Amino acid sequence: MKDLISVLYISRATFKPLPATKGIEPDVGRILQASRTHNAQHRIGGVLFYCDGYFLQCLEGERDKVKALLETIRQDDRHTDIRIVSENEIKRRQFDHGSMKYTAINDAVKLMLRTHGFERFDPYQFDANHFRYLLKTLKDVDDQTPADLHEQLPKDTDTGDSSAKRTRLRPQAAPQRDPWARGLAAAALAVALLALALSVT
Numbered sequence: 294m295k296d297l298i299s300v301l302y303i304s305r306a307t308f309k310p311l312p313a314t315k316g317i318e319p320d321v322g323r324i325l326q327a328s329r330t331h332n333a334q335h336r337i338g339g340v341l342f343y344c345d346g347y348f349l350q351c352l353e354g355e356r357d358k359v360k361a362l363l364e365t366i367r368q369d370d371r372h373t374d375i376r377i378v379s380e381n382e383i384k385r386r387q388f389d390h391g392s393m394k395y396t397a398i399n400d401a402v403k404l405m406l407r408t409h410g411f412e413r414f415d416p417y418q419f420d421a422n423h424f425r426y427l428l429k430t431l432k433d434v435d436d437q438t439p440a441d442l443h444e445q446l447p448k449d450t451d452t453g454d455s456s457a458k459r460t461r462l463r464p465q466a467a468p469q470r471d472p473w474a475r476g477l478a479a480a481a482l483a484v485a486l487l488a489l490a491l492s493v494t
């Protein structure tokens with residue numbers, strides 16, 4: 294069996310956060326969509342947590358695949374100050390392989406923060422114990438991906454090009470059939486009807 298690893302990192306978003314009431318950040322939604330497609334193909338699982346402009350992500354999977362993904366993620370300019378919190382060999386996965394669970398702030402995390410004396414989520418203030426509690430909490434909470442995320446964000450819209458989005462969202466026109474094929478089909482139908490009429494008489 295291939296080496297399985299689990300990597301936990303934190304980072305700071307470079308985009309301006311929307312007020313929490315506005316739902317999922319568009320950038321986070323796009324990241325999540327890319328993750329769902331890519332990670333499923335490479336059997337990478339984990340959780341992505343976003344709160345108050347900070348990311349925390351756990352990635353689990355085969356060593357070379359996780360390392361390659363981390364390199365891609367490092368180059369992503371939607372975040373900065375990437376700090377690897379831990380990297381461990383694991384025997385068993387904690388998260389479903391091929392899925393990236395998403396959670397935002399929720400009651401379980403708020404309770405964890407309060408219990409440990411934090412007023413807000415700032416993972417750069419955490420120690421190993423806090424990360425362990427948080428990861429356990431994130432493992433136990435339900436996925437919070439909005440059901441309509443796929444309708445909101447068509448695939449590959451990372452460019453932010455709204456005209457491209459509109460083009461992709463427009464329903465496809467029904468394919469036009471070749472006039473020759475149409476003529477042939479009509480002739481075949483006429484012959485079939487004639488044969489039927491002859492067989493009846």
Ligand SMILES: Cc1cc2nc3c(=O)[nH]c(=O)nc-3n(C[C@H](O)[C@H](O)[C@H](O)COP(=O)(O)O)c2cc1C
Nearest residue numbers: 324327328331332348350362365366369371372393
């Ligand atoms: C915080 C953060 C987490 C990300 N997590 C993943 C991930 O789990 N899987 C993934 O494929 N892309 C993830 N991305 C997006 C990648 O950096 C990259 O944009 C995406 O894989 C598309 O890469 P490509 O343009 O080379 O195809 C993440 C980006 C950020 C900022």
